Amino acid sequence: MRVIFNEEMKAVADDLDRMAQDVRKAINEAGEALLKTDVEAAQAVIDGDVEIDALESSVIDQCVKLLAKQTPVATDLRIVVSTLRLASTFERMGDLARHIAETARRSYPESPLPDNAKELFAQMQEFLDETADNVVAMLADRDAKIADRVIRNDDKLDNLHHKTFELALGENWNGNNQQLIDVVLLGRFMERIGDHAVSAARRVVFITSGFDPSKEPSRDEDGAVE
DSSP: OHHHHHHHHHHHHHHHHHHHHHHHHHHHHHHHHHHHTOHHHHHHHHHHHHHHHHHHHHHHHHHHHHHHHHOOOHHHHHHHHHHHHHHHHHHHHHHHHHHHHHHHHHHTTSOSSOGGGHHHHHHHHHHHHHHHHHHHHHHHHTOHHHHHHHHHHHHHHHHHHHHHHHHHHSTTOOSOHHHHHHHHHHHHHHHHHHHHHHHHHHHHHHHHHSOOGGGSSOOOTTOSOO
């Protein structure tokens, strides 16, 4: 029975790794679409979200079968339940990347960002690209040190997000009304990707150690905004 469980859990882990890689690609391409007004990159993100959703469904189905057939206990149960939560988190990250891509596609051939917002969003995107790399690495190796780095670095993105409000409300705003709406929404989408990355990192820490870092003073890892 143990051999069967390990084999089936390995198949689930492989699907979860693919989800993380697909989400990283979606985040990267959504950034390309936004910052370079690349409508092909935007469409690739939108089309690719179907695959992320399919992988989530596959992971959920496999985990439910494991729970029903193998009745895992202790550490095994922690891994299965955490895997379910991770799949949901990655699906949300993919959705948020799709929202960014849809915004870029809608405004094409114009940018949804005024010129004086592009540098700030480039910094946010650079942070998200690095975070996406860390998420893939921490998941592949179940690396709690990388996960801890993702958790601790989140304040940097929060600070950048606050600056989007300062920009939108500042006297030097030079965009139109639609760009004002887009800047606020895009900033929120990007900030939420970071929040979900933190949620995933906490899950990896929990898998490896049994310690739940979400019990530390911090934001709710399952905030309601998609």
